[in-house]
Amino acid sequence: MHNDVVLVIVVGTALAFDFTNGFHDTANVVATSISTRAMSPRLAIGVASVLNFVGAVISLAVAATVAQDIVSSDAITPTVVFAGLIGAISWNLITWYFGLPSSSSHALIGGVVGAAWAAAGASAILGNGLLGKVLIPALIAPTLAFIAGGSAIAICYRIVAAQRPGLVARGFRLGQVASGGLLALAHGTNDAQKTMGVITLALVANGDISPNHFHVPTWVVISAASAIALGTYVGGWRIIRTMGTRIIRMDAAQGFSAQGAGAAVILASSHFGFPLSTTHVISGGVMGAGAGKRLSAVRWGVAGDIVTAWLMTLPAAAAIGALTYGITRVFGTGSAGPVVVAVVALALAALTFVRRAQQGAPVPAR
């Protein structure tokens, strides 16, 4: 009985994480389109949320590798998954509070790694998987997006330099509708899959699905797709402002180059089997599109804050995940621990939203 209670809490927490993932990562997809006025904020977010839903449904190659290749499957229990999710949600809310784009995927991985470490010791962590599937791609992907975005904008300016600025801007804004749509779709296929994988792992750990017949139930697909789409629709205006106007003041050509470079890196990496953070890639593309115009166009202080948040994501989410696991065990091995932690986490999340709301209304993109 208590296992089912824990499972229900895990599923609810996973969907809450998926919501914060859409909420937090909306900025990645729409910020450039909004800041260059390619689309109105409401339209951009509406389109992104629909395409995130579609993306989450069209590709069902489960990203359960998030946990499978990084943590020993013996260490995965519903309580470990729960603690990992709390670590990820907490870090997402902290970075949202400060308006910093950080990786929801890395937060999830960090949370699960920390919780598994606390539950089963260091031997539960698959070091090679962590290095090969997370850390090396985390270095390569944003660098690649930076170089692609920077080179693309430099070439683009040379080609359209002598043409009428109004027509050029209109053309690139139109192009951004397509490149932004592709990004939203890619985000849906990448990130919602991770939540589906985590819920399915919890179902396997609870004995509801046989490990020999690993499949994602339809209700998991629909609920995860809906949660990320809803989160995207609610939107994270603070991060949209950082991505859209605080790193660089971008024109439509830079927006298109950043989105094009981001989509290319995400798709190429996915095709060759490297999981990556859409946040890192698009931030790299935006910085590259700024630096390609001129190096001083990038606000390097803001870029430095973002990179610091990237570096802190894995260890911070891991520490919160480990702490959460420790707290749940204080209440024994039953469902009391997860219930208490879930209630406290919900209260803290509500407090964070209220505090943020008291400090100021959502920031308009322009």
Place this chain on the structure above:
Amino acid sequence: MRTTLAEIIDPTAVWQTIVAALVAGIGVTMVFSIGIFAIARFVELGREERPVGAFGFAALAMVALIACLAAIVVGIIVMTSK
């Protein structure tokens, strides 16, 4: 026993990813820029009543935009075939 980097991550796949991302990322923006350049020139030459030149740039714009649409279709196929 020491683990080498090549055992952790496939260097061939890394190089293929780098090349594909750079070609697609830079290529699509370049082709789209050529499309916009061609449309701008088409409008300009049309105003100057130079139909042959205008037709040439219209054709170039069409080719560039079709290439961009093809890139989007390839992107969707890559996503759905993961």
